[in-house]
Amino acid sequence: MNVGSKCRTCREPAIIDLPRHNANFCAEHFLELCRRQVVKAIEKYHLLEADDKILVAVSGGKDSLAVWDLLLELGYRADGLYVGLGIGDYSDVSGQYAKRFAEERGLPLITIDLRGEYGYDIPTAARATRRVPCSACGLSKRHLFDKAALDGGYTALVTGHNLDDEAAVLLGNTMRWEVDYLARQLPKLEARNGFPKKVKPLVRLTERETAAWCVVRGIDYLVDECPMAVGNKHLEYKGTLNAMEAASPGSKAAFYLNFLERMAPLLAGHRADDQHTLRTCDSCGAPSSGEVCAFCRLVDTASAHERVPVELLTRGKR
Amino acid sequence: MNVGSKCRTCREPAIIDLPRHNANFCAEHFLELCRRQVVKAIEKYHLLEADDKILVAVSGGKDSLAVWDLLLELGYRADGLYVGLGIGDYSDVSGQYAKRFAEERGLPLITIDLRGEYGYDIPTAARATRRVPCSACGLSKRHLFDKAALDGGYTALVTGHNLDDEAAVLLGNTMRWEVDYLARQLPKLEARNGFPKKVKPLVRLTERETAAWCVVRGIDYLVDECPMAVGNKHLEYKGTLNAMEAASPGSKAAFYLNFLERMAPLLAGHRADDQHTLRTCDSCGAPSSGEVCAFCRLVDTASAHERVPVELLTRGKR
Numbered sequence: 001m002n003v004g005s006k007c008r009t010c011r012e013p014a015i016i017d018l019p020r021h022n023a024n025f026c027a028e029h030f031l032e033l034c035r036r037q038v039v040k041a042i043e044k045y046h047l048l049e050a051d052d053k054i055l056v057a058v059s060g061g062k063d064s065l066a067v068w069d070l071l072l073e074l075g076y077r078a079d080g081l082y083v084g085l086g087i088g089d090y091s092d093v094s095g096q097y098a099k100r101f102a103e104e105r106g107l108p109l110i111t112i113d114l115r116g117e118y119g120y121d122i123p124t125a126a127r128a129t130r131r132v133p134c135s136a137c138g139l140s141k142r143h144l145f146d147k148a149a150l151d152g153g154y155t156a157l158v159t160g161h162n163l164d165d166e167a168a169v170l171l172g173n174t175m176r177w178e179v180d181y182l183a184r185q186l187p188k189l190e191a192r193n194g195f196p197k198k199v200k201p202l203v204r205l206t207e208r209e210t211a212a213w214c215v216v217r218g219i220d221y222l223v224d225e226c227p228m229a230v231g232n233k234h235l236e237y238k239g240t241l242n243a244m245e246a247a248s249p250g251s252k253a254a255f256y257l258n259f260l261e262r263m264a265p266l267l268a269g270h271r272a273d274d275q276h277t278l279r280t281c282d283s284c285g286a287p288s289s290g291e292v293c294a295f296c297r298l299v300d301t302a303s304a305h306e307r308v309p310v311e312l313l314t315r316g317k318r
Numbered sequence: 319m320n321v322g323s324k325c326r327t328c329r330e331p332a333i334i335d336l337p338r339h340n341a342n343f344c345a346e347h348f349l350e351l352c353r354r355q356v357v358k359a360i361e362k363y364h365l366l367e368a369d370d371k372i373l374v375a376v377s378g379g380k381d382s383l384a385v386w387d388l389l390l391e392l393g394y395r396a397d398g399l400y401v402g403l404g405i406g407d408y409s410d411v412s413g414q415y416a417k418r419f420a421e422e423r424g425l426p427l428i429t430i431d432l433r434g435e436y437g438y439d440i441p442t443a444a445r446a447t448r449r450v451p452c453s454a455c456g457l458s459k460r461h462l463f464d465k466a467a468l469d470g471g472y473t474a475l476v477t478g479h480n481l482d483d484e485a486a487v488l489l490g491n492t493m494r495w496e497v498d499y500l501a502r503q504l505p506k507l508e509a510r511n512g513f514p515k516k517v518k519p520l521v522r523l524t525e526r527e528t529a530a531w532c533v534v535r536g537i538d539y540l541v542d543e544c545p546m547a548v549g550n551k552h553l554e555y556k557g558t559l560n561a562m563e564a565a566s567p568g569s570k571a572a573f574y575l576n577f578l579e580r581m582a583p584l585l586a587g588h589r590a591d592d593q594h595t596l597r598t599c600d601s602c603g604a605p606s607s608g609e610v611c612a613f614c615r616l617v618d619t620a621s622a623h624e625r626v627p628v629e630l631l632t633r634g635k636r
Contacts, residue, residue: 175572258494
């Protein structure tokens with residue numbers, strides 16, 4: 001940003017430049033822009049109703065704390081959910097940020113500890129299943145988020161996925177033309193088959209913008225990336241999109257938002273999970289395609305394995 | 319390639335490594351692989367019939383000379399078409415390569431000179447229309463290729479577009495989700511509405527492979543990129559895909575070929591040109607959406623403009 005840049009709205013000194021909007025903003029009008037983008041996402045994609053009882057999945061990072069903060073500011077009722085994944089110091093610290101945010105504001109925060117309640121952690125699950133850690137982590141979180149939302153009587157599960165996240169997942173699915181995944185890549189998945197409604201109100205904000213939201217609002221968050229995610233494809237796709245965005249500001253948002261506008265409607269009806277009905281897991285009762293759901297199978301395998309410290313999986317990766 | 323690498327097929331010393339095939343090849347078996355990929359494209363996408371009378375659009379570069387050579391080798395009847403675009407030395411030299419290839423083999427080569435026959439060249443057209451050169455060039459070539467094919471009674475117009483070209487165009491159209499362009503991005507467009515059948519037999523070969531084909535076969539070709547294309551989006555998308563390919567060999571081919579397999583069928587019926595019928599141009603009789611076709615309008619504008627040397631448009635671009 002150039003020294004002396006002025007806010008597009010009020011001409012006071014700017015604190016942030018947003019090349020894709022071709023404008024600079026002061027703190028007040030930057031927050032306003034963020035609120036407006038979240039409201040626009042909620043309205044355009046029919047994400048939330050005024051009387052929704054919301055559960056926000058909170059990691060302690062910028063996105064999940066920003067979305068919780070934003071929804072409360074916009075007048076929604078929203079509680080938090082934190083899942084302790086057992087990824088060494090990273091998880092310990094992330095939990096502290098999540099809990100401090102909730103405590104300082106007197107907000108309810110449901111906490112689940114994978115090791116304490118299910119007898120495993122993500123590093124151990126990754127080793128036990130011989131799959132990439134992000135796979136075991138995603139499976140665990142999806143199951144526990146869904147279960148917590150349904151058990152608590154929540155009508156909407158909110159996650160902090162931002163524009164960069166969604167664009168990177170979209171690029172990955174597009175590079176392989178995974179049509180059934182593309183068909184599901186929407187900012188809202190309706191409640192169905194025993195799953196809660198799931199929504200992503202931050203899809204019109206970049207991760208730079210959610211970080212700036214937290215800074216301006218005085219929200220402390222864990223800056224580090226998960227140590228197990230280093231070098232994964234998702235971060236590689238983010239890097240590719242960032243390079244394209246630098247060459248053509250606005251291209252990242254156009255990629256994701258035009259997908260929602262132009263392509264997603266053509267893919268309705270191609271969702272794999274629309275094409276077969278689910279039964280319920282014999283063990284936990286969750287929706288499942290087989291007799292025992294993938295989560296219960298993961299718990300069985302991972303909890304029987306000796307504990308694997310995260311350092312064993314990340315050493316030499318950085 | 320490692321010193322001492324051996325051909326996958328015969329174990330003789332290799333001359334080229336192909337990471338996406340995870341293999342190395344000697345000259346003979348590399349040529350065989352190229353032929354096989356072209357035959358596979360022709361058969362899989364029903365590109366050509368044995369009795370097609372083929373016109374190959376030849377630029378003097380590696381791809382168009384390689385496809386002409388390959389089709390003749392595979393037993394097809396194929397004449398050449400060269401359009402002199404008037405892009406300074408670049409066009410002069412490219413024409414020499416095209417003519418030499420044809421002369422040495424006693425092949426018919428139709429030649430059209432934009433300046434001599436239509437009173438303009440591409441640099442002048444770009445300046446006169448104030449559009450990017452590649453736009454005026456593409457419009458001119460499409461019209462003249464179609465016209466030459468129809469006038470000469472050819473049943474198939476062949477271009478040398480390779481996997482890198484098609485993947486880069488696909489990435490550009492995907493980044494903006496241009497659904498009507500995506501729906502048209504096929505290795506074959508059937509003859510229709512006064513257009514000839516157009517096919518791209520090299521879509522399963524990369525540009526590195528077509529270059530190697532020419533080297534091994536002793537075909538001299540113009541190595542330089544067009545000086546007016548420097549810095550365009552197409553080359554930027556190629557660079558993006560090459561970086562992704564380096565990180566994950568095979569990803570470029572998967573991107574394009576999976577598109578044809580999985581997505582293109584879902585887009586049938588979304589082609590813009592299927593959705594309205596064309597009339598014929600009052601001036602030249604070609605298919606047109608308006609009274610006068612875009613090519614005739616370009617000729618009018620560009621031929622009335624004073625001649626613009628290519629150096630005026632490319633200076634300082636490199």
